[in-house]
Amino acid sequence: MPSPDPAERTAFARGWLSQRQALGLLRAPASIGGTGWQVRVDGRVLTVLGSNDYLGLGRDPHVINAMQQEAAAMGTASTGSRTLTGNLEGHLALEEELAQWLGTESAILFGSGYAANLGVISALVGKEDHIVSDELNHASIIDGCRLSRARVTVTPHGDVEAVRAALDAIGRREAGQAPPLVVCDSLTSMEGLRAPLHKLSVACASAGALLLVDEAHTLGLYGPGGNGMCTHTGVRPDLISGSLAKSTGSVGGFAAGTAPLIEFIRQRARAYVYSAALPPPDIAAARAAVRRCQQGDDLRSAFWERDLQLRKALSDVLLPHSGRDHIHALYTFTPGRTLALQQALRDAGFLVPGIRPPTVKEGMLRLSTTADTPAAALEPLAAALAAGIATLPPNP
Ligand SMILES: Cc1ncc(COP(=O)(O)O)c(C=O)c1O
Numbered sequence: 500m501p502s503p504d505p506a507e508r509t510a511f512a513r514g515w516l517s518q519r520q521a522l523g524l525l526r527a528p529a530s531i532g533g534t535g536w537q538v539r540v541d542g543r544v545l546t547v548l549g550s551n552d553y554l555g556l557g558r559d560p561h562v563i564n565a566m567q568q569e570a571a572a573m574g575t576a577s578t579g580s581r582t583l584t585g586n587l588e589g590h591l592a593l594e595e596e597l598a599q600w601l602g603t604e605s606a607i608l609f610g611s612g613y614a615a616n617l618g619v620i621s622a623l624v625g626k627e628d629h630i631v632s633d634e635l636n637h638a639s640i641i642d643g644c645r646l647s648r649a650r651v652t653v654t655p656h657g658d659v660e661a662v663r664a665a666l667d668a669i670g671r672r673e674a675g676q677a678p679p680l681v682v683c684d685s686l687t688s689m690e691g692l693r694a695p696l697h698k699l700s701v702a703c704a705s706a707g708a709l710l711l712v713d714e715a716h717t718l719g720l721y722g723p724g725g726n727g728m729c730t731h732t733g734v735r736p737d738l739i740s741g742s743l744a745k746s747t748g749s750v751g752g753f754a755a756g757t758a759p760l761i762e763f764i765r766q767r768a769r770a771y772v773y774s775a776a777l778p779p780p781d782i783a784a785a786r787a788a789v790r791r792c793q794q795g796d797d798l799r800s801a802f803w804e805r806d807l808q809l810r811k812a813l814s815d816v817l818l819p820h821s822g823r824d825h826i827h828a829l830y831t832f833t834p835g836r837t838l839a840l841q842q843a844l845r846d847a848g849f850l851v852p853g854i855r856p857p858t859v860k861e862g863m864l865r866l867s868t869t870a871d872t873p874a875a876a877l878e879p880l881a882a883a884l885a886a887g888i889a890t891l892p893p894n895p
Contacts, residue, residue: 553745556788573587575780578775597753687826832894838853839891
């Protein structure tokens with residue numbers, strides 16, 4: 500019998516929310532004042548250890564100026580999808596500049612890095628096709644795989660033998676069918692683990708598979724001119740995807756690769772065709788940030804100096820941790836311990852993301868720093884970690 504009572508119709512949502520609350524799994528992010536390496540939370544100033552604006556370009560005066568000038572000249576709206584309303588000069592220029600930066604023939608912009616993975620994967624492969632996807636891939640890759648309706652084999656993180664076995668099992672494809680797609684993050688976004696890019700590219704080449712690498716967390720930081728982990732490790736995948744909201748301090752996403760693949764994606768990706776284009780000020784900010792990244796050895800050396808300081812603060816902690824690169828995972832294992840350590844660090848002046856299921860299998864804190872964080876801001880971190888860890892409830 501349909502219920503006329505609105506409270507009854509929302510009971511399922513309230514029930515789910517209170518269950519999540521009881522399990523310590525409700526997402527309740529802090530209200531923050533400001534952006535950058537330092538923010539205000541509940542009237543206190545905290546040092547941020549979870550910003551993806553790794554080079555601090557979101558606050559760079561040239562990037563801000565480029566955005567302001569473009570907003571004054573062009574307004575704030577893109578006015579619609581590029582397929583319908585057309586390509587602004589800035590869209591074409593940024594695509595060309597991204598392709599040049601990454602050493603590919605062509606590139607395509609999306610509204611976000613999430614949309615890029617969704618659009619690219621679901622454009623490339625369909626129901627009859629196969630994907631081999633690393634177990635630690637970002638949610639946008641997982642969702643792209645689901646949307647494609649392709650048959651997906653999930654392989655243990657970095658296990659090239661498992662990738663080879665999956666490709667062998669797929670066998671021969673019909674004429675005209677897409678090759679299998681192997682997809683990974685060059686550096687996983689939570690645990691900070693590298694993909695074995697070279698071995699993966701060899702496995703893909705020998706099986707005739709396409710390799711798509713998400714460089715969201717590595718652009719700007721690795722490779723000459725910050726052009727990413729693939730170049731840094733001498734690997735040329737068929738496609739690179741990424742976000743403009745991390746080292747390039749802006750918003751948007753992209754894919755880069757050979758001209759026919761990018762044109763294929765442009766024709767077919769629903770996240771591109773049926774979604775508004777990036778607005779002119781965001782394009783201008785991204786272009787200025789890409790230019791600064793290319794000339795950014797000074798920013799990269801400041802970043803790696805600060806990362807070394809963060810790594811040293813983590814080196815003596817009495818909890819397992821991972822991350823030989825710039826994303827550091829500190830394993831707390833349970834939601835309760837994750838929230839307790841997050842709060843202890845907040846009390847000591849640090850805003851650190853606590854990551855819980857379903858984003859990761861078990862609880863962890865994810866720590867990273869930025870080029871513009873002053874050395875003095877990280878000095879109290881080792882003591883704060885030791886004190887916070889000492890008060891944690893035992894791991895059952
Ligand atoms: C590896 C990876 N890919 C894609 C994305 C999505 O990027 P965006 O925030 O631009 O949607 C993220 C975001 O955290 C990410 O970590």
